[in-house]
Amino acid sequence: MKQLTIQSSSHAYDVIIGAGLRKKLSQKLGKSYKKILIVTDSKVSSLYLEDVKAGLPDHENLSHVIVPAGEASKSMEQYSRLLDKCIEEQLDRSSLIVGLGGGMVGDLAGFVASTYLRGVDFLQMPTTILAHDSSVGGKVAINHEQGKNLIGSFYSPVQVIYDTDTLRTLPDSEVRSGYGEVVKHALLSDMDWVKEVLSEDFSELSYSQLGDHLLAGIKVKASIVEEDEKEHGVRRHLNLGHTLAHALESDLGYGEITHGEAVAIGIFFAMKVSEKVLESTLPVDAYSAWLKTNEYPVEKLSNLNPERLVNRMKWDKKTIEDRIHFVLLKGVGSPAVVPIPEDDLVNHLKEFIEEVIQIDERD
Amino acid sequence: MKQLTIQSSSHAYDVIIGAGLRKKLSQKLGKSYKKILIVTDSKVSSLYLEDVKAGLPDHENLSHVIVPAGEASKSMEQYSRLLDKCIEEQLDRSSLIVGLGGGMVGDLAGFVASTYLRGVDFLQMPTTILAHDSSVGGKVAINHEQGKNLIGSFYSPVQVIYDTDTLRTLPDSEVRSGYGEVVKHALLSDMDWVKEVLSEDFSELSYSQLGDHLLAGIKVKASIVEEDEKEHGVRRHLNLGHTLAHALESDLGYGEITHGEAVAIGIFFAMKVSEKVLESTLPVDAYSAWLKTNEYPVEKLSNLNPERLVNRMKWDKKTIEDRIHFVLLKGVGSPAVVPIPEDDLVNHLKEFIEEVIQIDERD
Numbered sequence: 001m002k003q004l005t006i007q008s009s010s011h012a013y014d015v016i017i018g019a020g021l022r023k024k025l026s027q028k029l030g031k032s033y034k035k036i037l038i039v040t041d042s043k044v045s046s047l048y049l050e051d052v053k054a055g056l057p058d059h060e061n062l063s064h065v066i067v068p069a070g071e072a073s074k075s076m077e078q079y080s081r082l083l084d085k086c087i088e089e090q091l092d093r094s095s096l097i098v099g100l101g102g103g104m105v106g107d108l109a110g111f112v113a114s115t116y117l118r119g120v121d122f123l124q125m126p127t128t129i130l131a132h133d134s135s136v137g138g139k140v141a142i143n144h145e146q147g148k149n150l151i152g153s154f155y156s157p158v159q160v161i162y163d164t165d166t167l168r169t170l171p172d173s174e175v176r177s178g179y180g181e182v183v184k185h186a187l188l189s190d191m192d193w194v195k196e197v198l199s200e201d202f203s204e205l206s207y208s209q210l211g212d213h214l215l216a217g218i219k220v221k222a223s224i225v226e227e228d229e230k231e232h233g234v235r236r237h238l239n240l241g242h243t244l245a246h247a248l249e250s251d252l253g254y255g256e257i258t259h260g261e262a263v264a265i266g267i268f269f270a271m272k273v274s275e276k277v278l279e280s281t282l283p284v285d286a287y288s289a290w291l292k293t294n295e296y297p298v299e300k301l302s303n304l305n306p307e308r309l310v311n312r313m314k315w316d317k318k319t320i321e322d323r324i325h326f327v328l329l330k331g332v333g334s335p336a337v338v339p340i341p342e343d344d345l346v347n348h349l350k351e352f353i354e355e356v357i358q359i360d361e362r363d
Numbered sequence: 364m365k366q367l368t369i370q371s372s373s374h375a376y377d378v379i380i381g382a383g384l385r386k387k388l389s390q391k392l393g394k395s396y397k398k399i400l401i402v403t404d405s406k407v408s409s410l411y412l413e414d415v416k417a418g419l420p421d422h423e424n425l426s427h428v429i430v431p432a433g434e435a436s437k438s439m440e441q442y443s444r445l446l447d448k449c450i451e452e453q454l455d456r457s458s459l460i461v462g463l464g465g466g467m468v469g470d471l472a473g474f475v476a477s478t479y480l481r482g483v484d485f486l487q488m489p490t491t492i493l494a495h496d497s498s499v500g501g502k503v504a505i506n507h508e509q510g511k512n513l514i515g516s517f518y519s520p521v522q523v524i525y526d527t528d529t530l531r532t533l534p535d536s537e538v539r540s541g542y543g544e545v546v547k548h549a550l551l552s553d554m555d556w557v558k559e560v561l562s563e564d565f566s567e568l569s570y571s572q573l574g575d576h577l578l579a580g581i582k583v584k585a586s587i588v589e590e591d592e593k594e595h596g597v598r599r600h601l602n603l604g605h606t607l608a609h610a611l612e613s614d615l616g617y618g619e620i621t622h623g624e625a626v627a628i629g630i631f632f633a634m635k636v637s638e639k640v641l642e643s644t645l646p647v648d649a650y651s652a653w654l655k656t657n658e659y660p661v662e663k664l665s666n667l668n669p670e671r672l673v674n675r676m677k678w679d680k681k682t683i684e685d686r687i688h689f690v691l692l693k694g695v696g697s698p699a700v701v702p703i704p705e706d707d708l709v710n711h712l713k714e715f716i717e718e719v720i721q722i723d724e725r726d
Contacts, residue, residue, distance in 0.1 A: 010372075076446075080439050087509045115478070118504065118515045141481065146450045152481045153516065230482075 002215050006222045008138055008156035009229045015136065015160040015218055017211055022048055022125065022163040025055040025098075030159055033096040033121070035061045037089055039082060039109035040100040043069040044127050048166055052100055052125065063089045067108065071254045074108050074142045076151070082112045086120075096121045096158075102128035102174075103135075103259070107152070110140030114155035124157045127166040129178020130260045132214045133185075135160045137225040137238075148246060154230060164211050173258050175202045176294055180260025183290075184240050184267055185217040188224075191332045194283060198290040237335040240327040241266030244349075247312035248304070257300055264296050269352050274328040276348065277338060282329055288359060302357050306349035310342055365578050369585045371501055371519035372592050378499065378523040378581055380574055385411055385488065385526040388418040388461075393522055396484070398458040401427040402445060402472035404436065407464040407490050411529055415463055415488065426452045430471065434617045437471050437505045439514070445475045459484045459521075465491035465537075466498075466622070470512070473503030477518035487520045490529040492541020493623050495577045496548075498523045500588040500601075511609060517593060527574050536621050538565045539657055543623025546653075547603050547630055548580040551587075554695045557646060561653045600698040603690040604629030607712075610675035611667070620663055627659050632715050637691040639711065640701060645692055651722060665720050669712035673705055 001018035016028060036056060040049055045066045056062055065085045067073040091097070097120060099109030106124050113122035124135040141152025170178070179202065186193040193216060221238065228235040244266035248257060268287060274280040291298060313324050323339040330336050340348075364381035379391060399419060403412055408429045419425055428448045430436040454460070460483060462472030469487050476485035487498040504515025533541070542565065549556040556579060584601065591598040607629035611620060631650060637643040654661060676687050686702040693699050703711075 076443050083439075083507065083514055087507055087513060111478075115474075115514050115516055117513060118502065118517055139481065144446065144450055150450060150480060151446055151478050153478055154481055 002211065004215065004218060004222065006136060006156075006218075007226050009154075010156060011158070013156060013158055013160065015162065015222075017162040017164060017215055017218075019165050019207075020163060021161050022051045022100075022166060023055040025052060025125075025161065026057045027055075028159070028161055029096075029123075033061075033094065035089060035091050035095040036063075036098060037086060037091055037095065038062070038064040038098045038100055039067070039105060039112070040064065041067050041069040041073065041102075041105050044101040044105070044166075047169055048100065048127065048163075052098070067105070069104075071104055071143070074104055074148075076142060076144075078108060079111060079142050082108070083116055086112065086116045091116065091120060093117050093120060096123060098123045098125060099157075100125045100127065101131075102126065103131045103133075106131055106135050107139075107141050107149070110155055110157070111142055111152055114140055114153040119155065121158045122155065124160045126160065126162050128170060128174055129167055129210070129214065130174065130181055130258075132162070132178070132217050133181040133221060135162070136218050136221050137235075138229060147250070162214065164207055164214070167210065168207065172202065172295070173261065175205065176264070176296055177258035177260030179294070180241070180245075180258075180262070180264035180267070182213050182217050183287075184238075184263060185220040187267065187329060187332055188237060188240060188335055189216070189220050189333055191283075194332055195286075198283065198286045200290070200294070202294050236325070236337050237327055240329070240335060241268075241270055243313050243324065243326055244269050244309070247309045248300075250312055251304060251309055252300060257297060261296055264291060265298055265301065268298075268356070269349070270326065270328055272352055272355070273326065273340070273348050274330070277340070278328055278330055278336070280328070280330055282332065292359075298356050298359075301353050304353065306346045306353065309349060310345050313345070314342075365574060367578065367581060367585065369499060369519075369581075370589050372517075373519060374521070376519060376521055376523065378525065378585075380525040380527060380578055380581075382528050382570075383526060384524050385414045385463075385529060386418045388415060388488075388524065389420045391522070391524055392459075392486075396424075396457065396459040398424045398452065398454050399426075399461060400449060400452055400454055400458065401425070401461045401463055402430070402468060402475070403427065403463040404430050404432040404465075404468050406432040407468070407529075410532055411463065411490065411526075415461070430468070432467075434467055434506070437467055437512075439505060439507075441471060442474060442505050445471070446479055449475065449479045454479065454483060456480050456483060459486060461486045461488060462520075463488045463490065464494075465489065466494045466496075469494055469498050470502075470504050470515070473518055473520070474505055474515050477503055477516040482518065484521045485518065487523045489523065489525050491533060491537055492530055492573070492577065493537065493544055493621075495525070495541070495580050496544040496584060498525075499581050499584050500598075501592060511613070525577065527570055527577070530573065531570065535565065535658070536624065538568065539627070539659055540621035540623030542657070543604070543608075543621075543626035543630070545576050545580050546650075547601075547626060548583040550630065550692060550695055551600060551603060551698055552579070552583050552696055554646075557695050558649075561646065561649045563653070563657070565657050599688070599700050600690055603692070603698060604631075604633055606676050606687065606689055607632050607672070610672045611663070613675055614667060614672060615663060620660060624659055627654060628661055628664070631661075631719070632712070633689065633691055635715055635718070636689065636703070636711050637693070640703070641691055641693055641699070643691070643693055645695065655722075661719050661722075664716050667716065669709045669716065672712060673708050676708070677705075 138156035141149035144150040245262035460476040501519035504512035507513040608625035
């Protein structure tokens with residue numbers, strides 16, 4: 001079992017990582033709760049909901065609600081439905097909401113917890129690799145049809161309890177997705193760790209090593225959000241790869257590519273642009289080979305329109321300006337936010353798409 | 364012009380009180396904003412919206428949205444509609460939302476501002492006496508059909524700009540409503556101020572004195588919320604009169620009695636119970652006479668069922684317990700939170716209703 005304490009602007013909370021923790025929730029809870037509501041999704045519920053319930057003592061005051069699996073549940077409709085459920089179960093200010101699932105469940109349940117009775121305790125139980133990123137840092141949100149995460153709060157959990165056993169049931173695309181954020185945290189950190197991640201072939205993944213990577217990723221994220229929770233400064237570095245990723249996700253249509261797969265491709269783009277704009281020296285070839293080995297879906301770039309992608313990026317940044325602020329790398333462990341004029345960005349993207357597709361077709 | 368700085372957990376903000384301020388907003392803004400959205404209601408818009416817009420410079424990036432007047436607009440439906448409007452107007456993180464109106468508008472617009480893009484700047488322009496209370500302290504919320512303010516945030520404005528001219532158009536019931544919170548702040552403060560308020564006949568109200576009362580009320584509220592923003596301790600004292608008030612409002616049906624009228628009656632009850640339970644010496648007769656002079660609608664108590672009111676109080680407290688925690692007065696300026704068993708409370712209420720109706724019928 002591994003443990004880490006994170007300081008948010010309002011309180012400190014522990015992240016606990018280990019095998020089998022889902023069955024021992026009552027031992028791990030920081031205090032006793034009169035009522036507990038578990039929020040989960042239709043996929044995770046069939047796998048782990050009963051284990052989690054069995055690991056909690058007082059069944060009388062324990063309830064659950066299941067939302068459909070998939071990003072579409074981060075909606076105003078499900079948000080409103082979950083609030084109705086909180087009221088129906090008469091959760092009060094000394095109640096707990098548990099988010100059992102991936103990033104979608106965490107974001108949705110966290111937003112409910114942040115606004116029900118102006119805030120009740122929220123416990124994250126991530127069940128994906130990707131959620132090592134979203135479960136830490138206090139960003140919770142739902143989507144609007146015009147864009148992702150447009151409605152939300154900054155609201156930190158009281159605990160994050162991460163059962164690594166739940167990662168064994170992840171499909172390949174979800175492992176790739178999770179490692180999109182792991183490799184980002186490595187690139188924001190140091191070369192030794194980058195080398196270690198880029199040597200990974202996911203088909204031979206060791207779950208003990210995965211636990212180490214999750215902890216290391218959470219440490220990187222935690223140190224950044226502790227310094228800048230509200231994203232006025234260094235937290236923007238965590239957007240490495242995300243500006244293109246969000247544009248890819250919305251342009252391809254949600255569900256066509258996982259978030260972390262899109263991030264991994266977005267990072268590849270950011271590395272290429274860094275070489276051109278900042279003359280950085282980066283492990284681009286090793287990165288390209290890693291994408292290939294692990295079957296990241298770079299071929300999905302082939303039919304995309306660079307101008308349209310750049311238009312999507314403008315709205316995504318939540319700040320409307322003529323130049324788009326991009327996170328680039330001066331080197332491994334050395335990010336920089338660089339404003340790039342729209343036209344330049346379109347050209348960079350055209351070149352990138354051509355190069356990547358050539359590499360992909362060559363083999 | 365009067366000014367006061369309030370320290371919230373996240374930032375300090377100014378409250379500015381004066382005649383005609385609604386026409387000079389651009390002079391008062393703390394910084395420049397690329398886009399401004401004014402949220403107001405159907406009553407206030409016809410009186411003051413054009414003045415406020417004329418006092419702002421860049422009409423191109425200025426928009427407004429009008430919700431129906433009345434508590435019913437603090438709904439999930441209007442919340443969702445306002446978020447759509449924010450997106451339609453492409454408000455970004457450097458935009459401002461202005462709440463122009465009474466407590467309903469402030470609570471609704473504030474909740475939108477607190478959750479749009481995880482929080483944008485919010486400026487309160489209260490147009491009622493009552494809103495001197497709600498515009499300070501950072502509580503924003505919408506209602507659920509099961510209860511008031513069940514969905515919301517703690518989110519402080521960047522400024523409160525209070526044009527006392529807008530109070531001249533208030534109907535009598537709204538003046539009574541506002542003074543329900545003013546007299547509460549006086550009772551939590553000192554006897555001199557209590558005497559001053561209880562000598563007021565609203566039909567002869569001086570607007571300069573009213574400005575002083577608003578400032579004094581805001582000072583009381585500010586000093587309490589600065590000490591305890593999240594209501595773990597002394598902030599509960601601000602609930603003086605509110606436990607019965609919320610029960611009255613929901614039992615009579617929203618719109619049948621204004622919030623502050625219900626608070627004034629709730630305070631009368633709390634004073635009576637304080638005399639019995641704590642043997643306090645309080646200006647109960649002067650208070651009773653003041654309610655009478657200013658036509659507070661105490662007769663509405665006559666057909667109410669004490670048991671049903673107590674049941675409503677239990678849910679209102681947002682903490683389900685066997686005993687209801689009531690704010691009582693050991694004396695003027697000396698509140699105390701006292702747990703009262705349900706049965707006792709029912710008996711106190713029975714006696715109170717009988718007494719009050721007798722007083723009312725006697726004259």
